[in-house]
Amino acid sequence: MGARLSHLGLAVAAHDDVIVFWRDLLGLTLSPVEHVESEGVAVAMLALEPRADGTGGAIELLQPDPGDNAVARFLDKRGPGIHHVALSVDDIDGLVHxxxxxxxxxxxxxxxxxxxxxxxxxxxxKSTGGVLVELVQEPAGDS
Amino acid sequence: MGARLSHLGLAVAAHDDVIVFWRDLLGLTLSPVEHVESEGVAVAMLALEPRADGTGGAIELLQPDPGDNAVARFLDKRGPGIHHVALSVDDIDGLVHxxxxxxxxxxxxxxxxxxxxxxxxxxxxKSTGGVLVELVQEPAGDS
Incomplete structure (x- = not known):
């Protein structure tokens, strides 16, 4: 049991609104932006400083495509902010049970x-204290 | 430059509302609850699984005292959820500059x-994408 930070998903209207703060000033490393067609979002991953084991989690900037999608609805309703917290776990099937x-x-x-x-x-x-939690199991041999 | 997760502050009406999920089911380790008089909150730290260097960050449950205080106002306005994200940095003076x-x-x-x-x-x-960010510098020799 236990969990590690995978990433914090931050919904923003546009990556450019906040990239100076997270990348240039805080110094997080930006990966190439990926477009996730199925979710209608452009994702910019900003790596937190790696720890001794080479992992440290990340800030994930979620920029919605124009039109209707989950992140656009989140922004309409609540404005920019934390959309979800993703935690890595080792036995997702046992945990879900x-x-x-x-x-x-x-x-x-x-x-x-x-x-x-x-x-x-x-x-x-409703079950976590007000934050959407994503539980993530890495593929075998990749953790 | 760079930053590591220190903790995620989660505002909740009562620790007991969510402790089963975070401690018993996810398996995070709960420290003894501390009362922070100056802020009017009871703080329960739930350690994420340590990485190779022995640190992994934490979920910090913030339960407001009765009466007026910042966390109580946050709950009144927004309901439970992420109150702040705390990141450890190495040179807070240079960064603030x-x-x-x-x-x-x-x-x-x-x-x-x-x-x-x-x-x-x-x-x-307003400067981060909608989340209050706490920058933390550990005491010298302790990082």
Whole structure:
């Protein structure tokens, strides 16, 4: 058991609104922007400083495409801010089983494929203290 | 330059509302609850799984005292959720100098004493993408 920070998803109207702060001033390393067609967002990953094991998590800037999509609706309703917190776990199937036993509200009750071969489950903010939590299991041999 | 996750501050009406999820189900390690008189909050730190260097950041549950205080006002206005993101940095004075040069909005323009010998500066959500960011410098010899 236990969990590590994978990333913090930050919904913004435009990457350019905040890139100076996160990249140029704080000094986080920006990866090439990826467009996720299925979600209608452009994703900019800003790596936190790696720790001794080479990982440190990241800030993920989510910029919605024009039109209707989940991040655009989030921005309309709440303005920019933390959209979700993603935590890496080692046994997502066992964890989901325990969560369901305790009637934790899940957005998807079975792990679904995420980016880069991960498997992910979203936990409803009602069960976490008001924040959407993404649980992420890295592909085997990649953790 | 660069930054590491120190903690995510999560405002909740009561620790007990969410402790089963974070401690018992996710398996984060709970430290003894501390009461911070000056802020009017009871703080429960839940350690994320340590990485190779022994640090991994934490989820910080903030439960306001009865009456008026910043966390109570946050809950009244927005409900439970992420109150701030705290990042550890190595040269807070140099960073604050750069932030001020770029007209980043700071809550306190000079580092002030935080918990456990740290020095902290808060950056206004307007400059970060909608989230209050706490910059933390650990005491010398402790990072």
């Amino acid at each position: 325990r969560l369901r036993e305790h009637r934790v509200r899940l957005i998807n009750a079975e792990p679904r494929p995420g980016a880069h071969g991960t498997r992910v489950v979203f936990v409803h903010p | 750069r932030l001020r040069e770029h007209r980043v909005r700071l809550i306190n323009a000079e580092p002030r004493p935080g918990a456990h010998g740290t020095r902290v500066v808060f950056v206004h959500p």
